[in-house]
Amino acid sequence: MSDILIKGDNSQSYRAADELFLEFERMIVSGELCDGEALPPEREIVETFGVSRTVVREAILALSNKGLVEAKPRFRPVVRKPNFDTAIDTVGNVVSRLLEEGDGVKNLFDTRIMVEVYLARQAAVDAKRDDMQSLKDALEENEAAINNMDLFFQTDVKFHRVLYAMSGNPLLPSIHRAYITWLKPNWVKMPTLPARNQLNFESHTAIYNAILMRDPDKAEAATRKHLADAWDQINNILSAAK
Amino acid sequence: MSDILIKGDNSQSYRAADELFLEFERMIVSGELCDGEALPPEREIVETFGVSRTVVREAILALSNKGLVEAKPRFRPVVRKPNFDTAIDTVGNVVSRLLEEGDGVKNLFDTRIMVEVYLARQAAVDAKRDDMQSLKDALEENEAAINNMDLFFQTDVKFHRVLYAMSGNPLLPSIHRAYITWLKPNWVKMPTLPARNQLNFESHTAIYNAILMRDPDKAEAATRKHLADAWDQINNILSAAK
DNA sequence: AACTAATTTTAGTCATACCAAACTGGATAT
DNA sequence: ATATCCAGTTTGGTATGACTAAAATTAGTT
Known part of the structure; x- marks a missing residue:
């Protein structure tokens, strides 16, 4: 029944982008990254986490797709602490x-x-x-x-x-x-x-x-x-x- | 109130990946791509749409994040016609x-x-x-x-x-x-x-x-x-x- | 026909490069 | 002092090429 969720929950992420996504998700939900705050530049994240820009971009894109950041093209993604309204959106x-x-x-x-x-x-x-x-x-x-x-x-x-x-x-x-x-x-x-x-x-x-x-x-x-x-x-x- | 939705709806997408995403979304919802079918290889999509692999990957990732395809790492993404259960997932x-x-x-x-x-x-x-x-x-x-x-x-x-x-x-x-x-x-x-x-x-x-x-x-x-x-x-x- | 090994294809990742738009700081005008 | 403007810098979006490991396919064997 809940195959999809189970899969998404317990499977280790083999994609680096997924792990980075989870890390940012954690930081956003925990408040370590505050609502309204802008994410660091991609190249800075690259240095911090030691991954390629490809991975960083894919992680940010995932955050954006889940509504955890608001990403207008050419602007730095802004952290949006999720609530039920954004989940619905x-x-x-x-x-x-x-x-x-x-x-x-x-x-x-x-x-x-x-x-x-x-x-x-x-x-x-x-x-x-x-x-x-x-x-x-x-x-x-x-x-x-x-x-x-x-x-x-x-x-x-x-x-x-x-x-x-x-x-x-x-x-x-x-x-x-x-x-x-x-x-x-x-x-x-x-x-x-x-x-x-x-x-x-x-x-x-x-x-x-x-x-x-x-x-x-x-x-x-x-x-x-x-x-x-x-x-x-x-x-x-x-x-x-x- | 519905700022977010309005923004998402009427703004032309300036990102090539967004347009490609919308194209695939349309094909999936319309049934042009059937449920269970695998997406073409990334490099093939590159040729078909004349965009870089970067763009193709970001579009596919977006599809995956929205639940329109099921993408296990290292496997071809499989089309999943959305329903309310997948939306909830x-x-x-x-x-x-x-x-x-x-x-x-x-x-x-x-x-x-x-x-x-x-x-x-x-x-x-x-x-x-x-x-x-x-x-x-x-x-x-x-x-x-x-x-x-x-x-x-x-x-x-x-x-x-x-x-x-x-x-x-x-x-x-x-x-x-x-x-x-x-x-x-x-x-x-x-x-x-x-x-x-x-x-x-x-x-x-x-x-x-x-x-x-x-x-x-x-x-x-x-x-x-x-x-x-x-x-x-x-x-x-x-x-x-x- | 079924199983195995070799080959090809492909997703994931990295590095580099370029452009155009956004940003920054200082010079200039009001 | 504040506002405006301009040039240089930073940064996101995109393209390209390369490499690796895993998946898919094919060839070969039993």
Whole structure:
């Protein structure tokens, strides 16, 4: 099952570039190389580690591909201490392509329903006062932006982001960001109408009210309806494209 | 927010290796290069594309880092058409290290609770007869393995896998695999006792029965209890290690 | 047909060289 | 003193050739 990982983990690296990569990875994760710091020049690394520039370049390239350094062409690679967002970005392109096949977008959207239904239920059970205030603020910003296309999208995203943040789990905001990143390409294709904004705002309100009333079932129902609407909108775009 | 992605997307690649990488990526995703097929020798690619071996090697390395080819040292890289499992493997090492920090494992485990609670509730609502049979089979295999440490772990994993598969969403099995991969290192450290296996089996039974009775709330409760137990076991290991 | 030895091919590595872009420090202008 | 500009230096991207050890292939043998 986990052949690939096992291989990657326990096999000694026979390539010098791999070992150098691991060394730098260790230094970055341990903080020996700080975030934002630039890597030494390639020729200096050559001297330090006694390997050829070929090896150094391949190691740096690997760091770049894994998102551990940010390497613009002709600039010194800058150390980026990895977090879950960068991890997601690392696979971003591949995932985007995978989503284009078959029901990829639909399947991803279904997992979003899964997450948000859970979050809504959970919020209805144990949302704190501060969180409810944040959610209310986001809701009001959303309402105020109904006639502003761009701003409405932003406040829409923010409302959901607050829901994710309310979980108190720092992984959830990263997951939310991933959903936005991967689903946005389908989203931006559709024309935004004030009428639709109004509908979405009302859906948000329904979710908020259900949570406020401490009614998990109602919160779930409101979330499902909202996301079902959203999917219809995306799906129209997708099927129109065919 | 999505600076990194935008940069990666719209900036023309000024590095020849990047362009070659994109060309191969396209060929792999489009199926022009089939899964399992070996890449041509480096020197042949040099001729075909009129670039130096340096560039070819860097492009291939990038493919390898992204999981689009499997490159054992000294062997020709083998094309691997990407799927969600390989995407997860690509970030596997980095994520593993991230999890080691702070409450990383706990946070990941909490998302697992989120997913499985949802799945259990959903199964209670709309599980099909075939799915229930699969779940029952897995449960019986699990019971039969109570006195066999390794086998119990396998059947334990399988029971949960059936739950993930019942969603009908092909992304969920990949997510399940990710959980196993990332949480297993903590799991294998603990001694397996028949008594604990018995407890876990009974938890599985409770989940199964709740789903069978079409009771989402009870299914959720049983799942939460089971995973809370599991977390206690993991947590004992984690805190003992400190 | 199966096994083994000799040969060829190839990935990994090193060294060197060149170019163009980025960087540096000092001179000049404001 | 600060900003601007220019020349020299450094550095990343690329190309080329060479060498080694391992893999793939072929030839030869049983």
